[in-house]
Amino acid sequence: MSAPVNKNRTHHVTRSSAAAQIAGAFGAIALIILIAAPWWAGSANLRLMGEVCLYLALASLWNFMAGYAGLVSVGQQAYVGFGGYLLFALTIFGGLPPLAAIAAAGALGALIAIPTALLIFRLRGAYFAIGTWVIAEVFRLSFAQMSSLGGGSGSSLPVNVVRSLAASKDGREFLSYWLALGAAVLVIAAVYFYLRSRNGLALTAIRDNELAAGSLGIDIWRMKFAVYVVTAALTSAVGALIFLQKLRISPDAAFSVNDWTAFVIFIVVIGGIGTIEGPIIGTLVFFLLRETLADLGTAYLIILGVVAIVVMLKAPKGLWGLIRARFSLNLFPLGYRVLRRPEKKGA
Amino acid sequence: MTAFLQIDRLTKSFGSISVADDLSYELRKGEALGVIGPNGAGKTSMFNLITGTLSPNSGRVLFDGHDVTRLGAAARCRAGMARSFQVPQPFSGMTVFENAMVAATQAAGLRGKAAERLCLEVLEQTQMLPKANALAGGLTLLERKRLELTRALCAKPKLLMLDEIAGGLTEGECRSLVQTIKDIHASGVSIIWIEHVVHALLAVVDRLIVIDFGKKIAEGEPKAIMASPQVQEIYLGIEADA
DSSP: OOSOSSTTSSEEEEOOOHHHHHHHHHHHHHHHHHHTHHHHSOHHHHHHHHHHHHHHHHHHHHIIIIIITOOOOSOTHHHHHHHHHHHHHHHHTSOOOHHHHHHHHHHHHHHHHHHHHHHHTTSOHHHHHHHHHHHHHHHHHHHHTOGGGTGGGOEEOOHHHHHHHOSSHHHHHHHHHHHHHHHHHHHHHHHHHHHHSHHHHHHHHHHHOHHHHHHTTOOHHHHHHHHHHHHHHHHHHHHHHHHHHHOEEOHHHHTOHIIIIIHHHHHHHHHOTTSSHHHHHHHHHHHHHHHHHGGGTTHHHHHHHHHHHHHHHHOTTHHHHHHHHHHOOOSSOOSOEEEEOOOSSOO | OOOSEEEEEEEEEETTEEEEEEEEEEEOTTOEEEEEOOTTSSHHHHHHHHHTSSOOSEEEEEETTEEOTTSOHHHHHHTTEEEOOSSOOOOTTSBHHHHHHHIIIIISOOOHHHHHHHHHHHHHHTTOGGGTTSBGGGOOHHHHHHHHHHHHHHTOOSEEEEESOSTTOOHHHHHHHHHHHHHHHHTTOEEEEEOSOHHHHHTTOSEEEEEETTEEEEEEOHHHHHHSHHHHHHHHOSSOOO
């Protein structure tokens, strides 16, 4: 066991795998088909697929924050609503084009997340979760006070703003679908490249063991702060996009804990928290359930609850956790594999 | 010669339980110091105080010429301290190699190929290379302990702090562990080693301190310390506890 002799010419390190390459190829094909959706899907389906994409973006963001950084927030509706309201305010009063307003909503979301984080990062565990909810309620009540944005009853996006997006109705539907798809792809790509980086390795270490992560030189507070602010920015931009599709905003819809947090947590937990694949699978399962059970009224929510409980009991790591444990599969090549070099000659 | 690590009157208590009681000692650069004492004497707590996982009620920790008492664990690690945990703390969802990479990139500050090369070398040195792609959560206790050592070494520490890594090893495994630690020591790394397997400890350390109830009760040349009545009392129970 003395000092290494051969300087490891026997082994080398790789980051890709056959499974990931195949998954990447399929992903690229799926993306091309999805980009072409306006030419093969009907208007109702296109709207549904846009919604799927936006939920996928929200779920991937919540998973990034809760699943990796351990920041279990139940108040992300604060940023969805904040982004939505900023879209309305910036286009109506600021005269910004909708796309610029979405980007600005993201930037301002990051800005407001900074003091918010400084406040709620003093809380731990369950207290943190409750704190995030309280913050979201403060946001809701504040926006309900703004009479210029319709106060408690809300307001609609003016026709001239809607028209500025695209002249025809078809054009607007296509564009808002592509924006939603773009948001989902951008969020997943951002999470993927972050997790693959040096900082991502640190964040994954925090996910698994904070005590050891701190003792290995990782500044846990700073990492979590960065994740919280970036998540807030992207969530605000997605929120702006959501209300660009809805064309109408009110405090209750914008800051709905059910729509923007409960369903999102359901998606992530069902799919598999702390993995990139989890929210993708969870989103598909959620919409499958929603579309097949939509006629059942309130029973639909009860069934969702039962599904969530069963999955949590039987597969605490979600559906992707089950698949991964059985086939040891990773579709996104985040990790490292050590391989033995083929022997050069003889024995 | 100035001390590389100076523990200056550290005191820490949880309610009426004192885990460090006016604890002071020094470590010279390149020295290997052994720490012994009965279970619950405050040895691991002392490590927690030195590495910044715990903050003391009073007293100071000086490391490499700087007062680090107010620094967090992460900053102290980047300043050159690395430890192994007595109860292993693996990153369970990551492979052995990725665990090592965390240390190499975050603690040692290496990037890319340089980090990978260091990890492969250390894994070979600690005989963990065959397990490189195994998830840390699936390792046996002995492998987890070896992973603790691996990770600490990948941090490229100036001060290596080992907390009971020899327990449960076979004779042969223990011998190769001692050889590894000797090699590390010979490369200039200062070491503090808490260990119940005394013969392993004595094969490496230059000096020994004995801790009981958070107090330093003896310090000096290993052979003399082991022969002292106080240590005999603790380890052989010659006198029943009061």
